[in-house]
Amino acid sequence: MAPTANRPQRLTxxxxxxxxxxxxxxxxGWSWVREQFxxxxxxxxxxxYVLAPHPAPxxxxxxxxxxxxxxxxxxxxxxxxxxxxxxxxxxxxxxxxASYRDIAVTGSATAGLAMLYNGMRIRADQEVLTxxxxxxxxxxxxxxxxxxxxISIRTIAxxxxxxxxxxxxxxxxIAANIQPNTRCVALTWVHSGTGVTIxxxxxxxxxxxxxxxxxxxxRILLCVDxxxxxxLLSINFADIGCDFLVTSGHKWLFGARGTGLIxxxxxxxxxxxPTIPNFTWITEPPPPASPPGYIQxxxxxxxFEHRWALEHAFEFQQTIGRTAIQERTLSQTxxxxxxxxxLPHVRLLTPYAPGLFAGxxxxxxxxxxxxxxxxxxxxxxxxxxxxxPYATTxxxxxxxxxxxxxxxxxLLAAVATL
Numbered sequence: 001m002a003p004t005a006n007r008p009q010r011l012t013x014x015x016x017x018x019x020x021x022x023x024x025x026x027x028x029g030w031s032w033v034r035e036q037f038x039x040x041x042x043x044x045x046x047x048x049y050v051l052a053p054h055p056a057p058x059x060x061x062x063x064x065x066x067x068x069x070x071x072x073x074x075x076x077x078x079x080x081x082x083x084x085x086x087x088x089x090x091x092x093x094x095x096x097x098a099s100y101r102d103i104a105v106t107g108s109a110t111a112g113l114a115m116l117y118n119g120m121r122i123r124a125d126q127e128v129l130t131x132x133x134x135x136x137x138x139x140x141x142x143x144x145x146x147x148x149x150x151i152s153i154r155t156i157a158x159x160x161x162x163x164x165x166x167x168x169x170x171x172x173x174i175a176a177n178i179q180p181n182t183r184c185v186a187l188t189w190v191h192s193g194t195g196v197t198i199x200x201x202x203x204x205x206x207x208x209x210x211x212x213x214x215x216x217x218x219r220i221l222l223c224v225d226x227x228x229x230x231x232l233l234s235i236n237f238a239d240i241g242c243d244f245l246v247t248s249g250h251k252w253l254f255g256a257r258g259t260g261l262i263x264x265x266x267x268x269x270x271x272x273x274p275t276i277p278n279f280t281w282i283t284e285p286p287p288p289a290s291p292p293g294y295i296q297x298x299x300x301x302x303x304f305e306h307r308w309a310l311e312h313a314f315e316f317q318q319t320i321g322r323t324a325i326q327e328r329t330l331s332q333t334x335x336x337x338x339x340x341x342x343l344p345h346v347r348l349l350t351p352y353a354p355g356l357f358a359g360x361x362x363x364x365x366x367x368x369x370x371x372x373x374x375x376x377x378x379x380x381x382x383x384x385x386x387x388x389p390y391a392t393t394x395x396x397x398x399x400x401x402x403x404x405x406x407x408x409x410x411l412l413a414a415v416a417t418l
Contacts, residue, residue, distance in 0.1 A: 039053055061305075062305045089293065092263075092311075113223075130156075142186060158196075163351050221244065258302075274295055328401060365395070
């Protein structure tokens with residue numbers, strides 16, 4: 001495609017195939033979705049969510065932006081950066097039920113978590129409550145903040161056996177551990193080492209009740225790492241009830257790699273001091289009424305072709321239908337969990353109960369290490385899985401919009417032979 005100075009073309013649908021609508025259950029619709037990816041067709045890609053491939057509209061936008069930047073980098077950037085950035089924010093806001101003014105654009109979820117916990121206003125007499133199940137980036141960001149400022153961090157367990165995790169148990173544990181000096185509750189929505197999905201909405205409701213009697217400086221900030229929920233579950237930020245939601249573009253969103261977002265409530269953003277200078281205001285400090293998402297967005301020169309292409313990932317989600325994506329993924333996950341729990345030599349870590357699983361499924365095979373299981377699946381069956389990169393390892397797979405119920409059956413048949 002020849003470079004132009006114009007905006008990258010919108011996704012156009014092949015004449016022979018109608019675009020999927022809100023109900024994308026028809027076989028031809030999901031086949032079309034799979035065809036938008038350049039994944040190898042001889043493999044069942046159950047790890048695509050780890051470092052997601054780009055669908056056609058995202059690839060096209062990246063190529064178009066890159067071509068124009070290579071042809072006239074300063075001219076193209078100066079002419080289009082503000083418009084492309086706004087389009088990305090508005091596309092994300094429309095997809096996730098937020099205001100574009102409250103979205104900070106980052107390079108990853110890890111960067112977003114670090115910015116959030118480094119900049120949070122926490123007094124010496126206050127604490128952060130988190131869990132043993134949270135992702136490394138949350139734990140390490142909090143540890144580094146504690147080294148710098150001496151804040152107190154308290155870590156609890158929400159369950160001992162992940163497969164037996166219960167919603168009420170998790171809610172009761174968090175409620176019992178919130179103290180008068182708890183300033184922040186730092187949680188991960190879907191645990192990447194077990195697949196356990198925690199009841200964020202119910203937790204938020206409880207915290208909201210506690211906050212009704214607290215001042216802004218004492219109110220609890222509920223911060224959620226949502227990388228394994230965003231793009232899979234049909235999320236509306238305004239309905240979740242958390243103060244901050246952090247995600248990345250390269251997982252279930254199937255967006256541009258090297259991108260991420262922080263979505264926050266306006267009143268919560270006022271409790272976060274920026275860590276990295278923004279480039280929206282260079283000659284003077286931001287005016288008092290400036291959008292918090294812009295103030296918190298790191299400045300500098302980025303891989304703009306990826307950042308600007310993120311808009312098209314959200315449009316791709318909207319085109320397929322977010323409810324359809326959720327139903328497609330959860331139905332395959334349930335199919336996989338139901339099959340694995342019937343295999344006597346398999347130990348599930350992921351609970352098979354409504355509301356407690358999303359897209360990640362973790363398990364082990366008796367007598368075989370997780371690494372050997374993953375290798376056997378790849379070499380013997382062309383099924384792509386991973387191991388969890390934690391102290392306790394397990395096989396980890398994730399059905400998604402690039403897998404099918406038939407491939408879930410293939411995975412189950414393969415595991416049955418191991």
